Amino acid sequence: MKKYVALLLCLILIMQINTKPTQAAYQSNIYVVKSGDTLPQIAKKYSTSVKNLKLTNGLQSDLLMIGQKLEVPIIYIVEPGDTLSKISLEYNTSINAIKVTNRLHNDMVNNGQKLRITPKRLNMQGQYILMTREEFRKWLLNNQFNRKISLIQQHHTWLPSYKNFNGSNHFQLLKGMENFHINKKKWKNIAQNITTFPDGKIAISRPLNIAPEGSIGERANSVGIAIENVGNFDLGHDVMTKEQKETIVYITALLSIKFGLTPSIDSITYHHWWDMKTGQRVLNKIAGHTVKSCPGTGFFGGSTTTSAKKYFYPLVTRKMQEIRTNMD
Structure with a gap:
C-alpha cells in the first residue's frame, strides 16, 4: 500500500512539473513614477542619462508626475526561440540599435545571452516632439497632467498653408509660428498644444500642462487643449x-478617451463658435459678433455646429470605439 501511495505522489509531482508554465524572462521596460522621484535618480538607477530619458519619453521639461510611465533601458536574457526582430518589436527599439548597443556582428542570439535594450528615441527639437499616430498614442497614455482638461479646440493655421509645407520642414514651420506668436502676438510661447501636418505627423508644441493662448478666449483656453491643423481649410x-x-480624428478620439470626454459641442469645439473680442461662446449665432471661419468652412463638412454633429463627431465616436477595442 505504501508503495502505491509513494508512486502516486511521484506521478502527481511529475505532472505538476510538466504542467507548470515556464517563467518568461520578460522584464518590463516601463518605470512608473513615484513620489519623490527625479530624472537624475531614475537615470542613475537604469544606467542612462537624463537626456536619453527625455528623448525616449518626449519630456519637454524635468517635471515628473506621480503615475507617469517612462520607458527605460533594461537587461534582457535571451530565451529559446527569440530573435532580434521579436525582441525589438517587444521593446520599442530596432534590430540595428540592439546590435550597436551590444556590439553584435550579426543577427544571431543565443539562449541565456544578456542584451542591453534601449528604447527608441523620439524625434525632438527643443520643446517640439514630432510623432506618428502610434507614437502619440503611447506618449499620451503614458503621461499624467496637472490641470483640468475638458475641451478640445480645433483650429486651422490658415498661414502656413499647404504651399508652405515641403514634407520635411515640420520643425521650421513650428519655430516660425512660435516666433510669430511671441514677437507679434506677444504671447509667452507658441499658442497651440498640438499641431497636425498634411503628412499625418503630430507635433506636441506648447506643453499640455500649460493652457493654450489665443483669440478663442480665457474661458475656452483655461480648460482647453488647442489643436492647430496646418492648412487653410476654407472652401x-x-x-x-x-x-x-x-x-485629426485619431488624436481627437485619443484625447477624448484620456480625459473622459464624450464628443459634443461642449467637449470638442471650433474656433468659429467663439467671439474673438469677448471670449463668449456664440455657436451659430454669429451676427453682430467678431468671429473667424476657423477651423475652415471646408473642415469636415463645414465650421458650424450642424457640420460638427453630422460629419465630425460620429467619426471621432467610431474611432474611440475602435481604439478601446484594440486596447482591450
Missing part, C-alpha cells in the same frame, strides 16, 4: 489630405 483653398484627416 476653395487647401483640400485636406487623407493622412491629416485620419490624424
